[in-house]
Amino acid sequence: MKAALKHGFMLICAAYISLPIVIVCLSALNGGRSMLFPPKDPTFARFWEFFVSEPVWLRSMENSIIVALASATLAVLITWPIAYDQWKRNTAFSRALTGLAGLPFALPPIVFGVGLSFLWTFVGGLGNIFTGILSHTALLAALPLVTISIGLQSIDRYHLDAAQTMGADEPTSLRTIILPQTLSYTLSGFFFVVVLSFHEFIVIFFVSASAYSTVTLQIFNSLRNGFTPTMAVGAITFLLVSIAVFSAVARYGDLPRLLGADPARKDN
Template sequence: MTSIFRRAYFFAIGLFLSLPLIVVAGVSVNQKQTLAFPPQGFSLSWYGEIFLNPEWRNALFASVTLAVLSAALAVAIALPLSWFLWRRIAPWANIFQLLGVAPFTLPPVITALGMLTFWATVGSYGQPWTAVVSHAIFFVTLPLVTLSLGFTSIDRSLVEAASTMGADERTIFRTVVLPLILPYIVSGYAFAFVLSLNEYIVAYMTVGFTVETLPIKIFNALRYGYTPTMASVTVLFVTTAAVIFGLVARFGDLPKLLGAMSTDGK
C-alpha cells in the first residue's frame, strides 16, 4: 500500500479513536458546571473534585480496592493451575483451563446474571467481598492466558539441570521457575487490574445497591445530573490504562504477549 494512503488511513483511524477522548478532555476543564465544548474558561477543579468530593473519592477508593484484590485473587487462581498444566500430563485438567476462559468469552451479562442469582441464593447478595470474588472469576482468563504463555516459553532443560543438581520441587519453583514467570505474573495482574477498574455490569449486579464503584458512579451521574467530574474521571482512567499498558510494553514483549493471547485464549 502506498505511503500516502497509509498515512491518511492511520490518521483517520487515530482521529476516530481519539475524538471522543479529546472532547471529554475538553469538557473536563470547563470552569462552570457545564458540559460545554469547546470548554468555557479553564479550570482543573474537576480533577480536584475526584479526590475532594467524598462521593467520588469513596467511589475511587472502592474501585481501586476491588481491582487490587480481585486481580490478586485472579492471579492466585491462575498461577497454580497453569503451573500444574505445564508440569503434569493430565489432559482432563484442561477442563479447568476451559472454565477459566469461559466467563470472558461469553457475553458479560451472562456472568453477571449467574453471579447475581448465585449470591442471592446463598444469601450474601450485596456484600462487598462478593464483587471481589466475582471479578476474580470474570477476569481469571487474563492471567491464565499470559501465564500459560509464560510457562511455554520456559526452557525445560533449565529446570532439569536444577533437578539433576539436587534441587527439590519447592527450590526449583522458587529459584528457577518463579523468576522466569514473574514478568508474566505482573502483566497478567496488570490486565486484570485495569479491566476490573473499568468493569460495570458484574459489579453492578453483585454490589450495585451497596457499593458505588467509579463506573457505577459515572452511570448514575449520567442519569441523575451531569457534572464535568465524569469527564475528569474518564481522563484519569484512560491515562491510568495507558500508563499501565505502557509499562507492560516497556518491561515486557507486548507484541508477543498479544500475538499469543489470541491464539491461546480467544
C-alpha cells in the same frame, strides 16, 4: 507514496479512536455544570471537586481501587496453580480446570452478571464489596491464565533440564527458575485484571445492588442528571492509570509476544 498511505490510514484510525476520549478529557475543563465542547470558561475546579470536595467520588474511587487490586491478586493466585498444573502435567483434570477458569470471560458479561446476582442472593452477600471482588476475579481470571501460560511456555527447557541434572527437585526449580522467569508475565496478567476491573461496568452493576459504587457505577448512576464535567475527571484518571500500566508492561515485558506475535521475529 504507499508508505504514506499506510501511515495516513493508521493515523486516521488513531484519531478516530482518540477523538471521543480526547473530547471527554477536555470536557473536564468546563466551568459550568454541563458538558460542552469546546469547554466554556476552562477551569481545573472539577479536579478539586473530584479528588477533594465531593466525597462521593473519592469513596467510589476507593472502592474501584480495592476491587481492582483484590480481584487481580485473587485471580493470579487462582490461575497460577491451574496454569502450572496444565503446563507440567497436562491431565484431563487440569485441562478441565483451564476451560472452567476461562469460561466466564467468553460469555456475554450480562449473562454472567445475572448469574452472579442470583448466586449472591442465595448464599448472601449481595451488595457486599467482597462478593464484588470475587465476581471480578471470576470474570477476569482468563487474562492472567493466558499470560501465565504464555510465560510458562517461554521458559527455556534447557534450564529445567540443567537444574534437574544438578539435583534440583520440583520446589527448587519452581523457586529458582520457573517463578523468576514467569514473573513479568504474571505481573502483566495482574495488571490486565486491575485495568479491566477498573473499567468493568455490567457485572459490578448487578452484584453491587446499589449498596456501594465504583467510579464507573457512580458515573452511570449520575447519568439521570446528565453528564457533568466532574465525571470526565474520573475518565482522565482511569485513562492515565491504563496508559501507565500498559507502558510499564511494554517496558518490562514483551508486549508483542504477550499478544501473540511470533517470538522468533524480534529483530525486524
